Amino acid sequence: MPEPAVEISTGEAGTAPPTDYRLIVPFDWFRIPLEPGEWKRSIRALVDNALRGQDDAAALKRQLTKELAARAEDAYRNGGVELYISTTSVGPIPVSASLLVTVVPPDEDFGLSVTGAQRAQEIDEILLPFAGPAIRRRTRTVPADDDSSGNRLPVTTVDYGVKIPMTTASLLLTFSTSLDPFAEALVELFEAIAKSLSWT
Numbered sequence: 606m607p608e609p610a611v612e613i614s615t616g617e618a619g620t621a622p623p624t625d626y627r628l629i630v631p632f633d634w635f636r637i638p639l640e641p642g643e644w645k646r647s648i649r650a651l652v653d654n655a656l657r658g659q660d661d662a663a664a665l666k667r668q669l670t671k672e673l674a675a676r677a678e679d680a681y682r683n684g685g686v687e688l689y690i691s692t693t694s695v696g697p698i699p700v701s702a703s704l705l706v707t708v709v710p711p712d713e714d715f716g717l718s719v720t721g722a723q724r725a726q727e728i729d730e731i732l733l734p735f736a737g738p739a740i741r742r743r744t745r746t747v748p749a750d751d752d753s754s755g756n757r758l759p760v761t762t763v764d765y766g767v768k769i770p771m772t773t774a775s776l777l778l779t780f781s782t783s784l785d786p787f788a789e790a791l792v793e794l795f796e797a798i799a800k801s802l803s804w805t
Contacts, residue, residue, distance in 0.1 A: 656669075733799060737767060778802070
């Protein structure tokens with residue numbers, strides 16, 4: 606699996622309390638900003654790049670664009686500020702992985718709890734070297750037979766909730782992959798990205 610290679614900053618350095626954050630993500634993870642008016646252009650570029658050279662893929666392009674747009678809109682409504690999609694492949698197999706960065710409003714809980722018989726979870730407290738204490742939750746969800754998304758593969762999700770210093774707001778990093786055979790390796794990559802989080 607690729608090591609994080611690109612430093613992403615969402616703005617200029619600020620004064621305390623921090624006004625921004627930085628993350629180091631793999632160079633082949635595509636960033637989709639979730640501000641209104643921004644994500645449509647980014648999704649179009651991502652889909653065009655992913656299906657470049659496939660002249661008969663018009664229907665697939667429309668479907669993929671629709672799915673990503675729905676995901677972006679839903680994420681934005683829930684406080685999402687950035688969505689990263691892996692464009693990595695191992696041979697002919699695309700590496701299905703993503704990261705959603707969400708700002709949790711002041712005094713609201715991370716929501717890092719799990720219910721449901723089809724999920725397995727691990728929750729613990731860790732220290733992010735540059736960002737401070739965090740709550741980490743790892744979840745493996747086995748889709749139901751009638752899952753409306755059509756997904757039939759187990760999905761591994763790792764959330765990192767961290768308080769923004771000198772505020773009552775929080776930042777939530779949500780990583781996910783449906784590539785079950787590579788889940789352990791991807792979880793290690795997710796951890797490396799989360800540990801690169803720093804405040805500016």
